[in-house]
Amino acid sequence: GANCRPAVTVMLAGVLAAxxxxxxxxxxxxxxxxxxxxxGRAYKQAGSATVMVDAKTRVRRQGAKSxxxxxxxxxxxxxxxxxxxxxxxxATPDLTARKLGAHPAPAA
Numbered sequence: 001g002a003n004c005r006p007a008v009t010v011m012l013a014g015v016l017a018a019x020x021x022x023x024x025x026x027x028x029x030x031x032x033x034x035x036x037x038x039x040g041r042a043y044k045q046a047g048s049a050t051v052m053v054d055a056k057t058r059v060r061r062q063g064a065k066s067x068x069x070x071x072x073x074x075x076x077x078x079x080x081x082x083x084x085x086x087x088x089x090x091a092t093p094d095l096t097a098r099k100l101g102a103h104p105a106p107a108a
Contacts, residue, residue: 004083010095011037012049016074016102027053027067031076042090051078052096061102073105
């Protein structure tokens, strides 16, 4: 909430597991987590994270700035803020992304 002190940045990197529907009011997607910073360790151990996207989220994918530009299997880097107390004991609270950067999957 608004009284959360300290708030920490959770950084996750991984692969977009499912397609994102930009028409949803509460858009979200599942990220298969490959790497994280120390605040995101619990998400890496869990293997996946559900990331919410709102109107304030900055999305970037090859010059596109919309959520509809994301495609399955994209490599994604997510930055989110969360209350440090919510991460206690390996908890994985819902994340709302502040920044989302994506690149297409590597060619086979």
